[in-house]
Amino acid sequence: MSPVNVVIYGVGEIGGAIAKFLLEKPGVSITGAVDIDKSKVGKDLGEILNIGYKTGIKISSNIDAVLSDAKADIAIHATTSYLRDVYPQICELVKWNLNVISTCEELSYPYISEPELASKLDKLAKKHSVAILGTGINPGFIMDTLVIALTSVCQKIDKINVVRVVDASKRRLSFQRKIGVGLTLKEFERAVTSQNITGHIGLKQSIAMIASALSWNLQEVQVKPIEPVISATPIEFGDYQILRGQVLGIKQQAIGVINGKESIRLEFQAYLGAEEYDAITIHGVPELRQKIQPCIHGDIGTVAIITNFIPKILSAPAGLLTMKDLPLPSAFFGETFRQFKSLKRKR
Ligand SMILES: NC(=O)c1ccc[n+]([C@@H]2O[C@H](COP(=O)([O-])OP(=O)(O)OC[C@H]3O[C@@H](n4cnc5c(N)ncnc54)[C@H](OP(=O)(O)O)[C@@H]3O)[C@@H](O)[C@H]2O)c1
Known part of the structure; x- marks a missing residue:
């Protein structure tokens, strides 16, 4: 064959x-x-x-x-x-x-x-x-497919929270660039305004996929502004020499609103030196808490x-x-x- x-x-x-x-x-x-x-x-x-x-x-x-x-x-x-x-x-x-x-x-x-x-x-x-x-891994698996699979054992769901924390020093260069590693705060803000830094793309898609799988009537997805994670001290990470006040990466959140209420919250953090994990919490019957540590390598x-x-x-x-x-x-x-x-x- x-x-x-x-x-x-x-x-x-x-x-x-x-x-x-x-x-x-x-x-x-x-x-x-x-x-x-x-x-x-x-x-x-x-x-x-x-x-x-x-x-x-x-x-x-x-x-x-x-x-x-x-x-x-x-x-x-x-x-x-x-x-x-x-x-x-x-x-x-x-x-x-x-x-x-x-x-x-x-x-x-x-x-x-x-x-x-x-x-x-x-x-x-x-x-x-x-x-x-x-x-892919995210979107495509951690913040949506895996969450959807876990909901299959729930009789009732009030709210879903997902947090993914990634150590950006272990990721590819194109990813590090996307999250503004090494920029000053001013450069970062300019890059966000000009959309040269988009941060993580996919939070909206993951929320919509979860809501659709649960037949929840998604009224709105609020994607919060990207927040920089700033270095408090000078640090060295591989090829990076980060000065105090420079950007290590980002934090981002998105919220899915169903029946006027926050029902899905996804939070993505990626920065140099982060302690990695993926955590899914489903508030409902039963209450589910799943943590993968370190996070799945993207x-x-x-x-x-x-x-x-x-x-x-x-x-x-x-x-x-x-x-x-x-x-x-x-x-x-x-x-x-x-x-x-x-x-x-x-x-
Ligand atoms: N869903 C997920 O979990 C997941 C995971 C990993 C990556 N991604 C996404 O997958 C994409 C690729 O990631 P990457 O890190 O491999 O990016 P990358 O290193 O920039 O590679 C993309 C390649 O595609 C080329 N390219 C761009 N436009 C093209 C076109 N119209 N026709 C043919 N080739 C083209 C680029 O060439 P130039 O450099 O000349 O533009 C570059 O060689 C990104 O959008 C990334 O965000 C998603």
Whole structure:
């Protein structure tokens, strides 16, 4: 049986880590790679991944050129965070009859911020008989899917609180930049105003996904302003020499209002040196308190969840899907991915 053929769209930190992981998986073959970064285009994927051998796959900036030469079943998409920006990229992939798993945060539950684009994507995916899923560790798992799974043992729920605390020194450079590590307070405030610092994207999507799973009538999501975490003393963290008063990272909160009452509160903190944990509290019957310590590593977890969903997406119904619509998430340690090709929906 032929392998599951994968195209990597966006060979950055996450797309690259997924590609590296997939190159080692039996039954999967990477048949193409796309990126617009001029320093990557034309180079062998192996060179960009720094794995010490050539893969024979040249990075191209043009998906049409890649797919007119190569066969693919699925695209792993990891470029940017807003659906409006990635929408044309996802459409291109679907028009080539590719299933898509994307790390785009807004795609994890697009109905809250981009309902029209979501509906267009759903129609397009159904027309081409493929499935589209936005997922990752957060949004995609910790602050939504895991919470939803825990609610399955509750008879009554009054309020849900989730706190994720991440030590940013253990995360990738693009993540550290996104949270303003090393900036002065003035630079930070300017970057927030100009939206060069967006902080964590996805709190709104996670709240909406939880509310939808519980059939709660979500009236409003209040996303609070991003707060800087400031260093009280000079500290060294790897390559960073942080002065007193400089930014170590951020704190962010979002609140979901149901029947006029705060019913879901998500809090995300990411800063250098933070003591890490993920905590989910469900006030209800029964009362549930779950703590994962240290928190699930975002990059490792994202590579895993994207890869583990390949078999599930190949056999899922066509259309735009979210994590709450899919079978129970799990790791996949089958001998090969090939067996899932036979489960593929008929085109
Ligand atoms: N849901 C989750 O849990 C989760 C987890 C991890 C990451 N993410 C998200 O996934 C995305 C990728 O993360 P990352 O850290 O890998 O980012 P990154 O290192 O910046 O990599 C993105 C790559 O995609 C390229 N790119 C941008 N626009 C493109 C386009 N139109 N066509 C082809 N390639 C394009 C970029 O090139 P240039 O550098 O030239 O722009 C870059 O090489 C981010 O939005 C991140 O926030 C989500």
